[in-house]
Amino acid sequence: MNIVILAAGMGKRMHSDLPKVLHPLAGKPLLAHVIETARSLSPTRLCVVYGHGGDQVPQAVKANDIAFALQNPQLGTGHAVMQALPHLDSTAPTLVLYGDVPLTSAATLRQLLKVAGQDNLAILTVNLDDPTGYGRIIRQDGQIARIVEQKDASAAEKAVTEINTGIMVIPTPKLKEWLAALSNNNAQKEYYLTDIVAMAVRDGVSVVSAQPGAIWETLGVNSKVQLAELERIHQRSVANSLLEQGVTLADPARIDVRGTLTCGRDVFIDVNCIFIGQVTLGNGVTINANCVIKDAMIMNGTLVREFSHIDEAEVGSHSIIGPYARLRPGACLGEEVHIGNFVEIKNSTIAAGSKANHLAYVGDSTVGARVNIGAGAITCNFDGANKHETIIEDDAFIGTNVELVAPLRVGKGATIGAGTTLTRDAPDGALVVTRAKATMREGWKRPEKIKK
Ligand code: UD1
Ligand code: CA
DSSP states (O other): OOOEEEOOOOOOOGGGGSOGGGEEEEEHHHHHHHHHHHTTTTOOOEEEBBTTTTHHHHHHOTTTOOOOEEOOSOHHHHHHHHHHHSSSSTSOOOOEETTTOOOOHHHHHHHHHHHHHTEEEEEEEESSSOOSSSSSEEETTTTEEEEEEEEOOOOOHHHHOOOEEEEEOOHHHHHHEEEEEEOOOTTTTOGGGGGGGHHHHHHHHOEEEEEEGGGGGGOOOHHHHHHHHHHHHHHHHHHHHHHTTTTTSSSSTTTEEEEEEOSSSSSSEEEEEEEEEEEEOOOTTEEEETTTEEEEEEETTTTEEOEEESSSSEEEOOOEEOOEEEEETTEEEOHHHHHHHEEEEEOOEOOOOOOOSOEEEEESEEEEOEEETTTTTTEEEEESBBOOOOEOOOTTTTTTTTTSSSEEEEEOOOOTTTEEESSSSOOOTTTEOOOOOOOTTTTTTOOOOOOO
């Protein structure tokens, strides 16, 4: 089939410079959600109609499988579909989706496509307690006869609660004929796509309907209030599917997944955690409260304590991270590594059993196994112009407040005494200490405050 996504509308009530369909839901533009769902149906042609916001829309979502049709000015939904016609395959039906309706499930659309077959016009409809604002489905003897827009409806028509979600499947050759015959002789002076329904009935084409699995699948975003509502609905449904897979969530209302979170067995996630991009948690992983984890892999049995921030990093099994740890891009930790509070690791490999438990910075480093990095120790990896590498071999001990001025190597089992500023390689097994001599003056008197 063909899929046309209407995304030219203005979105005035968003009060934003960003085109409405580019506002993010779960970290991704509304339109990208619709495109993803459309792709899952394997259309032969996929066309996005854009207009308001200009090139920003195609720039944000462009891909080889998408044709873009410009609609300028925007003269209504029928006029919008007209712009897509040159991109469509006439031998297949056309499914119309809206770029600002992000949560329609593929299952619902398959159901609609099924009732449409090759020759019927199929409309996705729902019954709403308050149908205000929507096009009403007008039936005669149970059969759909036409759609009337809110602004054109009589009082009796306004009382109808079955509404047009806007999502339709239309036989494409007929669509071309009907669109060519549309007029804008209505309250909004627009070319309504919905007017083709009465034309279909007139031409003896069956008009059928299907209903979505849930009403929220058809809700659109016109304001930040509606965007926030759909965000919560989406997050709750992601949380439910995690629960169904056996993940324990301290509160399913307080987790946000902006991407894909893949979990093993017996994973526990405490409140207020945000997962961004592709995150994988192994069996028995625990994520304590208030962690932000992006594009990361955390292996079996690891504990991530409160307020940790993990970004493009890998953590080996049975490790303990945080509280207040920061793993930056390229941090790659082995098994049973401990990274404690206010420790930052960037672009560094840390082998099994090593520990940096307090207030340290490790950047552009290769750290061996069973290394201990003391409180306040840092790698000085940046000379103001270039980044340099630090190598710390197995079983080394880096004392408190040590500065390792890269590039350098700390040999196997070497001990670097507290406060040392190391500027050259330390040999295997050596003790290195650079320390100013302490000066002692016994009986020294502190200056006294002068009275004025
Ligand atoms: C439309 C339907 C109405 C339905 C409602 C569901 C028509 C005439 N009316 O109403 O029956 O109940 O959707 O939400 O079809 N768009 C364009 N170009 C345009 C106009 C709109 O691309 O010139 C796009 C918008 O970006 C949006 C979609 O089409 O994604 C619907 O537009 P909107 O203005 O929200 O339609 P309504 O008038 O609310
Ligand atoms: Ca709308």
